[in-house]
Amino acid sequence: MSRAGDFRDPALVKALVAAVRRDVEALGRPVTLMEVCGTHTVAVSRSGLRGLLHGFVDLRSGPGCPVCVTSETDLDRMVALALAPGTVVVTFGDMVRVPGTVGTLEEARAAGADVRVVYSAEGAVRAAAEEPERLFVFLGVGFETTQPGVALALREADRLGLENFCILSAHKTLPQALRALIEPAAGGDARGGDAPGGGRADRPRLDGFILPGHVSAVIGRRAYDFMADEYGLPGAVAGFEPVDILVAVRELVRSVRAGRARVLNLYSRVVREEGNPRARAIVDRFFEPCPAEWRGLGTIPASGLKLRPEWERFDASVRLRAALEDGLARARARAQRTGHERLRRACRCGDVLRGELLPPECPLFGRSCTPVRPVGPCMVSTEGSCAAYYRYEGRGDRV
């Protein structure tokens, strides 16, 4: 029963779309919702939901792809670590092709760096244990879903007494980014240009958020209450099948219609009110909040995680400080000479990540930026909204 089939039932999908349409017609205006999870982005594009809802619900993708929101500075630091003598950089697959200001980890590998891809952080610990003469650096990238796995790997490295394993933490936490998107004082304004106090005119008015099921499995539904309580915006924690997403859309539209802001848990088969306390505890044991730079959103207070001081021996930014500083300086000097710089400046990933621009509206989309030759991270990552639009929604179509 918990298998996906029933949550893809075409009869249910059809009935849900019809129900949403009725509610939007009763409301009298189209509704704009944002999802903030790469897996939702892909699910919405692949299942054709965006098309089914076209004209009455505008489904926007926000900063939900961890690869895409990784700042160019962090990417440059990763490349610098890969190029440092004696290091092995270990990462999840999507990271290797994302360009910083000077290039990608893949290009560093072509230049002789040892860059390896693993399925789990624990795989990086195993590799380090097998080659004690090399220093292994795991790139800690990802939201709350991924962080417990990295913490488990650190616990294992500690248990084994590994001296040749460390991580570069570029982890991000989602609630703070949502707040920055919503909060005018933090540079964002989900309510759009017509809200008092400003907001950019080209920013869509957001009526609510579809919240990520697996991030929420860790942090719990309650972590989002602030959006309803403080900003009057409804939210719905949703699973990843078409029925899950449509139920969330329907509930959000009904909330808008009723003028009622609540954060609902519509993925109760996996998500609890308080999340998973064990997962949260192990993350807390190793990490503490820090400011983090997000591509497209800028620096957001307390939206990142760094290793606690007592775990400094696992912190690549401490152990490899000199290599990082050198590498960054060299990267910057090289960036000014490369032709890639010009294209990169035309890249609109930042606007796409804020939901202000749809991927096909970017002048590079499908022309100089494709999954084979990506310019920006949203086209590189399989979870990026540009890649999802390109694969599933017609590559060259202008909207």
Add this chain to the structure above:
Amino acid sequence: MCLAVPGRIVDLEGTRATVELGGNTLRVDVSLIEDPAVGDWVVVHAGFALEKVDEEAARETLAAVRRLLEVGSGE
């Protein structure tokens, strides 16, 4: 990157489980799960189990949606 997939625990030794996932089996760390047992459905992400899947809640969700929309089970 937050892609996580439901699978069923088919074998368990301490905090290491073998999980059947769409026809494949994977070794998975289940130390973040309360009282894991063979037969449990869990959501697996990057080598560890993130949470149990509550099958009863899954049934209830579907039943509630069908009731609301008056769509039969199609079975």
